[in-house]
Amino acid sequence: MSQYLLIKKVYDTKPVDQTVIVRGWVKSLRQSKKFSFLVLNDGTTQKDLQIIVDLALANYEEVTKLTIGSSVEVEGLVVASQGKQPVEMQARRVHIYCLNGEDYPLQKKETSLEYLREIAHLRSRTTTFSAVFRLRHVLAQATHEYFSNESFTYLHTPIITASDAEGAGEMFRISTLPLDKLPRTDKGAIDFKQDYFGRETFLSVSGQLEAETFAVGGLGRVYTFGPTFRSENSNTARHLSEFWMVEPEAAFNTLEDNALLATGYVKHLIQRAMEQCPDELEFLANRYAPENLKTLEHVLSSPFEVVTYTHAISILEEVSKTHKFDFPVKWGIDLQTEHERFLAEQYFKRPTIVTDYPKDIKAFYMKQNDDGRTVRAMDVLVPGVGELIGGSQREDNYERLVKRMEEMKMDVNNYWWYLDLRKYGSVPHAGFGLGFERAVMYISGMTNIRDVIPFPRTPKNAEF
Amino acid sequence: MSQYLLIKKVYDTKPVDQTVIVRGWVKSLRQSKKFSFLVLNDGTTQKDLQIIVDLALANYEEVTKLTIGSSVEVEGLVVASQGKQPVEMQARRVHIYCLNGEDYPLQKKETSLEYLREIAHLRSRTTTFSAVFRLRHVLAQATHEYFSNESFTYLHTPIITASDAEGAGEMFRISTLPLDKLPRTDKGAIDFKQDYFGRETFLSVSGQLEAETFAVGGLGRVYTFGPTFRSENSNTARHLSEFWMVEPEAAFNTLEDNALLATGYVKHLIQRAMEQCPDELEFLANRYAPENLKTLEHVLSSPFEVVTYTHAISILEEVSKTHKFDFPVKWGIDLQTEHERFLAEQYFKRPTIVTDYPKDIKAFYMKQNDDGRTVRAMDVLVPGVGELIGGSQREDNYERLVKRMEEMKMDVNNYWWYLDLRKYGSVPHAGFGLGFERAVMYISGMTNIRDVIPFPRTPKNAEF
Numbered sequence: 026m027s028q029y030l031l032i033k034k035v036y037d038t039k040p041v042d043q044t045v046i047v048r049g050w051v052k053s054l055r056q057s058k059k060f061s062f063l064v065l066n067d068g069t070t071q072k073d074l075q076i077i078v079d080l081a082l083a084n085y086e087e088v089t090k091l092t093i094g095s096s097v098e099v100e101g102l103v104v105a106s107q108g109k110q111p112v113e114m115q116a117r118r119v120h121i122y123c124l125n126g127e128d129y130p131l132q133k134k135e136t137s138l139e140y141l142r143e144i145a146h147l148r149s150r151t152t153t154f155s156a157v158f159r160l161r162h163v164l165a166q167a168t169h170e171y172f173s174n175e176s177f178t179y180l181h182t183p184i185i186t187a188s189d190a191e192g193a194g195e196m197f198r199i200s201t202l203p204l205d206k207l208p209r210t211d212k213g214a215i216d217f218k219q220d221y222f223g224r225e226t227f228l229s230v231s232g233q234l235e236a237e238t239f240a241v242g243g244l245g246r247v248y249t250f251g252p253t254f255r256s257e258n259s260n261t262a263r264h265l266s267e268f269w270m271v272e273p274e275a276a277f278n279t280l281e282d283n284a285l286l287a288t289g290y291v292k293h294l295i296q297r298a299m300e301q302c303p304d305e306l307e308f309l310a311n312r313y314a315p316e317n318l319k320t321l322e323h324v325l326s327s328p329f330e331v332v333t334y335t336h337a338i339s340i341l342e343e344v345s346k347t348h349k350f351d352f353p354v355k356w357g358i359d360l361q362t363e364h365e366r367f368l369a370e371q372y373f374k375r376p377t378i379v380t381d382y383p384k385d386i387k388a389f390y391m392k393q394n395d396d397g398r399t400v401r402a403m404d405v406l407v408p409g410v411g412e413l414i415g416g417s418q419r420e421d422n423y424e425r426l427v428k429r430m431e432e433m434k435m436d437v438n439n440y441w442w443y444l445d446l447r448k449y450g451s452v453p454h455a456g457f458g459l460g461f462e463r464a465v466m467y468i469s470g471m472t473n474i475r476d477v478i479p480f481p482r483t484p485k486n487a488e489f
Numbered sequence: 490m491s492q493y494l495l496i497k498k499v500y501d502t503k504p505v506d507q508t509v510i511v512r513g514w515v516k517s518l519r520q521s522k523k524f525s526f527l528v529l530n531d532g533t534t535q536k537d538l539q540i541i542v543d544l545a546l547a548n549y550e551e552v553t554k555l556t557i558g559s560s561v562e563v564e565g566l567v568v569a570s571q572g573k574q575p576v577e578m579q580a581r582r583v584h585i586y587c588l589n590g591e592d593y594p595l596q597k598k599e600t601s602l603e604y605l606r607e608i609a610h611l612r613s614r615t616t617t618f619s620a621v622f623r624l625r626h627v628l629a630q631a632t633h634e635y636f637s638n639e640s641f642t643y644l645h646t647p648i649i650t651a652s653d654a655e656g657a658g659e660m661f662r663i664s665t666l667p668l669d670k671l672p673r674t675d676k677g678a679i680d681f682k683q684d685y686f687g688r689e690t691f692l693s694v695s696g697q698l699e700a701e702t703f704a705v706g707g708l709g710r711v712y713t714f715g716p717t718f719r720s721e722n723s724n725t726a727r728h729l730s731e732f733w734m735v736e737p738e739a740a741f742n743t744l745e746d747n748a749l750l751a752t753g754y755v756k757h758l759i760q761r762a763m764e765q766c767p768d769e770l771e772f773l774a775n776r777y778a779p780e781n782l783k784t785l786e787h788v789l790s791s792p793f794e795v796v797t798y799t800h801a802i803s804i805l806e807e808v809s810k811t812h813k814f815d816f817p818v819k820w821g822i823d824l825q826t827e828h829e830r831f832l833a834e835q836y837f838k839r840p841t842i843v844t845d846y847p848k849d850i851k852a853f854y855m856k857q858n859d860d861g862r863t864v865r866a867m868d869v870l871v872p873g874v875g876e877l878i879g880g881s882q883r884e885d886n887y888e889r890l891v892k893r894m895e896e897m898k899m900d901v902n903n904y905w906w907y908l909d910l911r912k913y914g915s916v917p918h919a920g921f922g923l924g925f926e927r928a929v930m931y932i933s934g935m936t937n938i939r940d941v942i943p944f945p946r947t948p949k950n951a952e953f
Contacts, residue, residue: 029741031640031709048741050706050914067740068709069640094706096914123915130913146699146906147913149707158708162642169633176495176533178626183944184648184692184716185661185731187951197649197663197685199692201720204679207668215668221661221720221730222951228648228663235610235944235953242514242558243613244622245495245532252648252715256665256685266685267649276531277493277512442610442953449594449611450514450560451587480647480699487651487686489699489906 029098033069039112040103047074047114048098050150051091053133061089063116065099068155071304075113076101088119094129094150096122138476145480146489153312156305157477160298161465167297168250168271168461171290177246177273180239182232184252187224188439195257196227197266228254231458232272234390234443237419240274242450248273250461258484262473263362263410265462267482274456280392280401280418283455284378287405287414288329290459291376295321298468306469314470320408321468323375330373334360334382334399337368344372359386365404365411376407389433390443391417392453393425403457410467416457423447493562497533503576504567511538511578512562514614515555517597525553527580529563532619535768539577540565552583558593558614560586602940609944610953617776620769621941624762625929631761632714632735632925635754641710641737644703646696648716651688652903659721660691661730692718695922698854698907700738701883706914712737714925722948726937727826727874729926731946738920744856744865744882747919748842751869751878752793754923755840759785762932770933778934784872785932787839794837798824798846798863801832808836823850829868829875840871853897854907855881856917857889867921874931880921887911 029046030038049067056062063076076099078088091097101114130144131151141148148154169179185199201221202208208216217225232249239247249272256266273286298306299321310317332340341354341364352361360368360379369377381394382402391400405414420426426447430437437444465477475481480489493510494502513531520526527540540563542552555561565578594608595615605612612618633643649663665685666672672680681689696713703711713736720730737750762770763785774781796804805818805828816825824832824843833841845858846866855864869878884890890911894901901908929941939945944953 033640048916049709068642068707094914096706096916122917123913125913144906146702146909147706149703150914155708158644158703159642162637162644165643166633166637169630173626173630176497178532178623179629180622180943181625181716181733183731183946183951183953185718185946185951188953197665198668199661199663201661202668204662204666204668204671221948222946223949224951226951238610238953239613239622239943242560242611243532244619245513252645254649267647269645442608445610449587449589450558450614452512452560453586479644479703482647482649482686484685485687487647487649487688487690489647489650489652489702 031069032065032067032072032074035074035103035112036070036072036110041105041112042103044100044102044117046098046100049074049096051093051095051097053093054089054091056089063088063091063097063099063119065097066155068149071152071156071159071308072110075106075108075110076116077113078116078119082116082119084119087121090124091121092125092127092129093133094131095125098122138473142475142481149479152308154476156302156308157465157469157471158479160302160305160309160469161477163297163301164294164461164465164468165250167294168290170297171293172248172273175246175286177248177275178239178244180232180236180244180247180249181251182229182235182249184229185222185226186229187222187226188234195255196230197254197256199226199228230255231270233274233456233458236272236274236456237446237454238442240276240454240456241446241452245277246273246275260484262475263463265474265478265481265483268474268478269461271459271461272456274454276452276454278418278455279453280380280403280455283416283418283457284329284331284380284403287378287403287416287457287459288376291405291407291413291464292325294464295325295468299325309469309471313472317470327375329405330375330377331380332373332377333380337379340372341367357383357385360404362411365406366408369406369411370408374408376405376413379404379406387417389430389435390419390426392420393429401455405457407467409470409472410463413463413467414457414459416455418453418455421447421451421453423451495533496529496531496536496538499538499567499576500534500536500574505569505576506567508564508566508581510562510564513538513560515557515559515561517557518553518555520553525549527552527555527561527563527583529561530619532613535616535620535623535772536574539570539572539574540580541577542580542583546580546583548583551585554588555585556589556591556593557597558595559589562586602937606939606945613943616772618940620766620772621929621933621935622943624766624769624773624933625941627761627765628758628925628929628932629714631758632754634761635757636712636737639710639750641712641739642703642708644696644700644708644711644713645715646693646699646713648693649686649690650693651686651690652698659719660694661718661720663690663692694719695734696736697738697920697922700736700920701910701918702906704738704740704918704920705910705916709741710737710739724948726939727927729938729942729945729947732938732942733925735923735925736920738918740916740918742882742919743917744844744867744919747880747882747921748793748795748844748867751842751867751880751921751923755869755871755877755928756789758928759789759932763789773933773935777936781934791839793869794839794841795844796832796837796841797844801843804836805831821847821849824868826875829870830872833870833875834872838872840869840877843868843870851881853893853899854883854890856884857893865919871931873934873936874927877927877931878921878923880919882917882919885911885915885917887915
């Protein structure tokens with residue numbers, strides 16, 4: 026195979042006075058009388074490589090006809106440059122793989138984010154989206170790094186499941202039954218015993234319950250990082266039907282430990298983004314969110330605010346006297362996005378951890394406080410996004426957990442394995458879930474969640 | 490919160506003569522006249538911590554009644570030890586979180602792997618499975634490390650899809666349509682326009698096609714690491730209905746580059762496993778696969794064999810004269826597991842890369858050789874497992890790809906976005922898919938794929 030240098034490596038190693046080969050796609054071409062400037066990108070870095078093509082080149086005519094997005098190989102001499110980048114290239118040979126015609130959908134003119142969603146298979150070719158997805162990569166790596174360093178074991182919990190972790194019921198059914206000839210039981214019900222898994226199965230909404238089985242008594246500290254699904258009919262800029270979630274679960278952790286773990290994780294994400302994607306963050310801030318870099322620096326250097334739900338409600342009630350919310354505030358309500366964003370953006374002006382929510386608006390597995398009306402839940406709210414993280418200390422007392430499930434009219438028998446964790450080797454433990462796309466939104470400054478995942482799935486949309 | 494040390498940290502830092510707190514679960518308890526030995530594990534390391542509990546301890550009686558799997562907190566003095574491990578602990582205080590009763594399903598007696606599958610929610614508490622899953626963690630981290638170092642960007646391709654990447658048709662349907670009241674079109678067909686995504690959707694069998702869209706013209710080099718699904722009715726020790734796959738895709742790579750990338754990746758996995766899980770590998774080898782460590786060392790130090798399919802067939806034909814295969818060998822057949830394993834285990838005695846398969850047994854997207862009958866495919870076969878990796882250079886010529894799709898009676902219109910990659914900025918490119926569980930099997934020496942994934946999904950089984 027022929028050796029060539031990634032453009033990232035050209036900038037990392039700066040091989041001045043050496044002849045190297047690069048490959049990539051044309052960003053732009055400018056002609057002057059005696060030479061042309063060919064600007065190349067290969068996706069491995071935000072930085073383009075400027076290549077000077079001299080009139081004397083054998084196929085100069087051909088090169089001057091290069092169009093945006095065409096693919097080329099260039100052999101040339103790397104030289105120091107006075108321009109924006111420290112090095113550029115003088116072409117000795119240009120090979121054209123593929124010349125794009127006039128029908129190429131990505132022309133130089135500004136293309137809207139909405140339009141680019143329609144051609145999501147090509148949008149990573151734009152400066153915006155290649156920046157977003159390199160940033161997403163760095164945040165994913167930073168996730169694995171953070172939890173590894175904290176002695177968490179990465180766990181692949183099942184996607185196909187027969188249990189409903191949240192009890193919310195908004196799940197996609199999975200089946201191989203023939204829809205035109207559904208098998209029936211004697212009583213006329215659909216016979217799921219004949220389905221592929223011998224029972225009714227769905228796409229998982231959370232890996233938490235399975236993660237708990239590995240944390241308690243087994244590996245101690247585990248985290249998931251995998252796709253989760255919601256079939257709710259939400260068409261907002263903050264919801265996806267398929268999204269990636271990070272769910273750590275740690276034996277012996279209390280809610281306070283959980284809040285510290287979440288704070289450390291979010292700060293680690295921001296820190297790695299700033300270290301490893303400075304060009305990407307700068308470009309995205311300049312184009313979409315001018316204040317973003319300042320905000321991220323501020324978050325990195327400040328503690329997160331911690332406030333109980335009861336206190337947060339009293340703040341919001343006070344504020345309600347002068348500020349109009351669409352949803353009225355009183356103790357017992359679930360906080361709406363407008364409330365969450367008000368707290369994080371207007372009131373505390375930083376990420377805010379709200380704890381100890383009313384038990385009636387939270388899931389069955391959360392540890393009950395002695396007041397009889399709240400649970401050891403926490404949500405982490407961030408400016409611009411609202412809820413980024415939801416978590417809790419888990420109820421580790423067998424009797425209290427069963428009683429709560431019965432109160433909520435759940436079928437206790439379905440959870441025999443989950444209850445076993447409170448029978449055998451039970452310990453205090455806690456965990457949380459972070460919506461990964463919301464973290465990418467928050468750190469990139471992008472305002473529509475469809476623009477931070479390669480191919481978004483939303484109601485009526487599963488294209489590509 | 491109270492500070493405590495993970496047992497991993499006790500061994501990493503060896504805080505001799507210091508009083509520390511540890512937490513974990515009881516592996517065993519041995520009593521002598523004046524003291525007891527309490528052996529504790531917390532899941533963060535293969536190594537147990539031995540704790541000496543003196544008769545003088547306030548709740549000594551209680552401690553002597555501790556049962557396997559019970560959870561405790563111990564405060565004590567770390568001292569140097571002459572035993573198997575370099576340090577042990579002298580207990581000052583023992584707090585019991587939860588005392589297991591006699592009904593605890595994991596008693597000391599040897600428990601079979603089959604039995605443990607029935608209680609998969611507890612099996613990470615055994616030495617075998619905590620070893621397997623820590624190893625799996627290290628292999629996952631090594632995957633991200635390898636591709637990051639090679640300038641690949643991690644990509645989350647969609648799980649829910651309307652396209653069938655392999656054209657194999659063995660897919661799970663996803664739907665929210667009410668089965669008891671399926672909507673119908675005027676013509677009586679099921680009206681998928683009314684389904685959640687407005688069309689028929691399935692669980693993805695591969696992220697390759699979407700990964701190609703990001704590699705060509707966009708990010709250059711990408712890889713996926715996510716769950717994939719097959720609804721085939723295979724009940725073997727090597728098949729799962731839900732499994733994790735790693736799929737790199739690189740612009741400008743030829744089949745030869747692809748084979749080098751695959752070789753480097755597999756060796757990197759083995760190297761990191763040996764460096765970071767020596768205790769786990771030793772334990773698993775001793776119990777399940779005595780030759781395994783020697784084999785891994787051999788693989789690490791040898792080049793992989795590379796052989797064309799045509800040559801492999803001639804070898805197998807020659808061998809057939811004296812060795813009986815269940816499936817007869819002749820040019821044109823798809824290699825069966827028995828053939829694959831014979832080549833890797835008996836003939837070459839090392840991982841073997843078979844290239845240039847007949848086009849009629851491979852997918853539509855593989856680059857066609859000039860001989861008109863083979864394609865630039867490769868499979869990596871390893872001893873004990875058979876096919877670990879399947880990949881190819883991709884057809885990058887628009888006309889040849891369309892012609893092949895038409896020959897295979899595919900609906901070209903469904904692939905408009907995939908074909909765009911050959912119209913705009915097309916370049917040579919290649920990629921492969923590695924079945925992650927098969928890699929874990931191969932490196933751990935475990936022989937049933939159900940024992941290397943937390944909660945296996947197979948026909949008629951979606952428990953937990």
